[in-house]
Amino acid sequence: VTCPQRYTPCRSDFLSISFGMVARTALSLATAVALLGSLLLPTSRAALDDEEVLTADDACTDGSEQCELSLRQLRGELRAAAVSAHTASNSDDSSQGEEDTEEWDDAVYGPFCCQSGGGQGYSDPTDIGATCYPTAKAELDGYCDAPRTCANDCNGTWVAGFCGFAAEGKEGSDVCKTALKGPKSLRAAQDSPCATTAACGGCNGTWCHYKKSPNW
Structure with missing residues (x-):
């Protein structure tokens, strides 16, 4: 498409940029959802090799450092939350066991x-x-x-x-x-x-x- 010089940028440029941004945004959202699902699996699943867990980083195209940093931060926060929840669950089970033992002994x-x-x-x-x-x-x-x-x-x-x-x-x-x-x-x-x-x-x-x- 040839645009007159007085129109800068032209309509085709805006369309190209808009579709590109939409595609990258959709891809980033899909990656975040997939990463969230993988991190909320049981602890045994969360212990998979880093290569399998980190494949979501490959979705950041065009060498976007901001995208990679955001995904890594999200991964770290979700994993920390999962570990915290698992620890709390084990603590509750241990406390219940101690209560049962005390009741039996007393x-x-x-x-x-x-x-x-x-x-x-x-x-x-x-x-x-x-x-x-x-x-x-x-x-x-x-x-x-x-x-x-x-x-x-x-x-x-x-x-x-x-x-x-x-x-x-x-x-x-x-x-x-x-x-x-x-x-x-x-x-x-x-x-x-x-x-x-x-x-x-x-x-x-x-x-x-x-x-x-x-x-x-």
Whole structure:
């Protein structure tokens, strides 16, 4: 296109420049989105080789140092945010584990009397020890906290303990703690041959106690 000398620059020059700017802007946005997606993947994905992560830098054409600098800064900020979030998550999990350990260590465990007042003192008659309501447990070292008085004088059920089994894949962990907090299948049924201190060991189980501390 030939433009008269009095028009500088001409329409074709503006169109060429505008399309070029639009194309470069769209390419930079697409690169930023792709980079964001790659950095928000799980930690294992974020640990890929730098060559794979840095391929987004190649999208900066025409030797634009500003473009490359912006992408590198964005990458650094997003990666720092991802690492921070991952660290915070691990910290929360660790804190929860410490709370569970403290709760387990501070509680009193042993045989107890589960009393029934106006209704049942438990929610599952086949698993009284695990489902006895905290308020239904007899006072520690009180009159009802003994097998001879629990049933006759205190309208309760004496719970001696339970035979716990190790969870699959957790053989080295605390059997009683795992069995008590885990599914019912990790505790021998009350009417099973294994539900006594004498037979539990022969069933490859460990004799355990429930939490006996009442909660009034």
